[in-house]
Amino acid sequence: MSAIITNILCVVGARPNFMKIAPIMRVFKRHETTLAATLLHTGQHYDAAMKKSFFDQLHIPEPDIDLGVGSGSHALQTAEIMRRFEPVLDDLKPTAVLVLGDVNSTISCALVAVKKGIPVIHVEAGLRSYDRGMPEEVNRVLTDQISDLLFTTERGAEANLLREGIAAERIHFVGNVMIDTLRYNLDRAIEPMALFSSAGGEIEPENFSAGYGLVTLHRPSNVDNPANLKCLLTELRSISDRLPLAFPVHPRTAQRIKEYALENLLNSPRILRLPPQGYLEMLGLMRHAKLILTDSGGIQEETTALGVPCITLRENTERPITVDEGTNTVVGTDPEKIRTCVGEVLGSGGKQGRVPEYWDGRAAERIAEVIINWAQQR
Template structure:
């Protein structure tokens, strides 16, 4: 049983790590299974990719397609050309893709045209917002996938509602939480902790990268100003995504409590989240981690593809409306933020369920 595993961007590495570890465990137990890891190069900043392999104990990829930056079309085309050659030279029994980045969609298209079956980890989630590139990637990927591994019953029900055969849908849980639980004992205090005089529960972690929030200077500066006003002087730690760096250089804003830092490796970033007063973000995956760690989370979006982080976790959608942001901060300051409730199958065993199912499917 030969599996080609695709990773292309920061969230992918956290999702493939437990799957690789489970495959290796099954190999040691005598299972006939092997994998080939392909890095598309969609994220090429060393702190967004290379350090993750070392921190999460993932082997160096067998192949890096080195696609790098470009428009959506340029990245998609570059990945497809590179991955087509990879499959021709190293044909697998199954291609496994994770998440919703461009690499996920592009490699799924190539695999299916090469008549190779595809397994999609984190299938079925939807935000309902087709202005997001990730939403298009999800829709396209799930329209042609063979095995659907979902993080929630809601994702499974959505797939059934659009005609996906029930027997192809497998509710396995969340591999991101596998990685979180496997590495909590290894998280590390960042080197700047003392220099910025940080203290647990007395600072915020901020991440912004959605095009709607960071592509227009006026919208970006307005949102950032309002966040910092509500922080009331508390440090706001902002690991700056590559797409946001230029925008920061173009603004003349200066805030004493805003600390822009380099993108962090996984172990340092989770340390920051675990000890934060709250997480301020427009990401999806971080809302999952904050929820499991029971850290208040304010999301600057109007929709989410991870509703369980709202109904059972610590996440609240505040959009970019100043009044909604103000209300959320008042709730936080009053100590009235909601607490995490147990989320079904977010138990650290998702990768085990995935690999067990794959072996059952290919047990001849």
């Protein structure tokens, strides 16, 4: 048995990271004679019940370290993660720090690592919306600039990185670990009719059994602006006359709906308001939906993998492959565009699309192979 040659400190911080780390930890475990992985949770996602649900459902091992940072402004959260992360690096002295996606934990931990001379590995590198008004875009760009290994989900991401001066030998096209998780868990997805049947109130489950749409909203540009949120909820109410809607409401969105006194727009027997759902519940809801209206980046990818029409309620996307090859249409928040796109989906079934290259459930295996080769050459 060969000695362990690489000690990777894997960082997660928020819900999107959980789906991405699950297949990586699983594959690293298979390579434990050459890869040792330590899992650190910054606590950026501070809903303990949701975190436990995702870790349990996705069979992610309990974090070896939990920084317990919690909520706060972008500046406060970033600073607190950095402050608590530095002593961990001093103690563990890992070979490299692996970060995922574009949340505050990603850039915070990458910055601390690179300033200490520890290589940074960025999974899901090179995605660009070209909208610097999105905090995630700033996190993506900065993390890529200081990373030693950059793993991309689509070939267009490599082109973005090359334009920004990233050396080609640091970039590796491996596919999408989110889709690894989706494919691994598809047979375990929870059927949605149980949710509909237990809804109670004025909800009529038979309406949903004939087909439904799924809604998610959480972007600040959509939910923190009273006019934008009212416009979107008004349009959802109108859409529900044609197709009943299931709406797992993000805590931030629920708070804004109450704060702006907009709850009456959702008081309909054809709109099922749900609390935040676990991964397997959401997978079941997505899999069986006729269409999905969302402002989530991850859901744009998952709908493309599932072949479900997706209507993105944003002005841009950092995942253009879901539009070019997949089932996604970006409509912004214009009611007429939303209405037209919904009509096309309900009329003709919407975009068919195809599953992009390397979205085959083996991205984590490719990541492990590259890291092992990279470590051996250092």
